[in-house]
Amino acid sequence: MDAVVFDLDGVLVDSERAWDEVRRAVVAEHGGAWTDEATRAMQGMSTPEWARYLVDALGARLTAEQAAATVVDEMARRYADAPPVIDGAVDAVRAVAVRCPVGIASSSPPVLITSFLDVAGLGDLVLVAVSSEEVRAGKPAPDVYLEAARRLDVDPRRSAAVEDSTNGLRSAHAAGMTVVAVPNPHFPPDPDALADTAAVVIGDLSELPAALERL
Template sequence: MDAVVFDLDGVLVDSERIWDEVRRGFVAEHGGTWTDEATRAQQGMSTPEWARYLAGLGVDLPPEEIAEQVIKRMAARYQSGPPVIAGGPEVVRAVASAYPVAIASSSPQVLITSFLVATGLENLVKVALSSEKVAKGKPAPDVYLEATRQLGVDPSRCAAVEDTTNGLKSALAAGMTVYAVPNPHFPPDPAVLERTTVLGDLSELPGIMGL
């Protein structure tokens, strides 16, 4: 392996449920209707994509305003610090001792930066990329392809660490070796998991990589 790229939400930050709560509340307040498939459909979407999706649920605001207001609510939830998953920063440090590491996330850049500053990882993580900076969010491979491009490495020689169906599909589509840490609240598709190395816990990653 030449590098390791981590997802953020659900892998290093326990935020998938917070995103879900904030979006659900926002849709309800603005006269929209949440659907059964809305939660999973939005996992991995870039900011412009999920903002348009919420507009399609009946929120009568421009997507740009939807994005701004939802991100403000998320930032408020992060004010006392992002909900870092225990042991996550230590795993990143262990991996970074042997490989260049990056983050490729669907979170907006402001929340990625909040995590890096809160955990003191800003100097270890060589690339921290939001999918709002690429053409398509996950499950498209764009964010992983751009992260590896910025690292200067071939994606086929890189590992990705993901937790949800769309994230796993994204990394697989980029041609990466994929380690899955299945999200317990939103379990990924078993057929997709079969194409990955499944970890019981993120803390297993350094050992599996021989660190």
């Protein structure tokens, strides 16, 4: 592999439940109604996309801009103490960075990506960090992974992506990357997506360096 690009939420930071909690609270507070498919549908969406979803699909009586600001402000407040970094995540990134360039391709806004990098002390090792706010479409579209590969100056077909969710797996696969799946235990990916996209499935990030050796 010429590079490895990590997803953030659910891979390096245990934040998927927090995103879900905060969005549910905002929808309830502003007159909307949550649906069974909402959580999975929004995983991987960019900030403008999920903000519109809260308003248009779930009925929150806010503008999309207000919904985005309310949710991101609360997530930033929660990150202020310390992002919930997943055990072994920092060591895994450091181990991978010894062998090839490392990037992040995330649906989180830049402020939360920066917060993670600062707390984890990985700013010097993660050469590129791309938010889906910076590209045309969020996951499952391939845009955020393609942009990360472009900024790293590598061929996506010679790069690996580390992902946990259905939309993330499909995004990385659509970009042509070799996909390493670390299924999210709280919101597991669709079995068909896992079977269709993942070159290898690992239980946690401690297995990543050995898995990359096999690719």
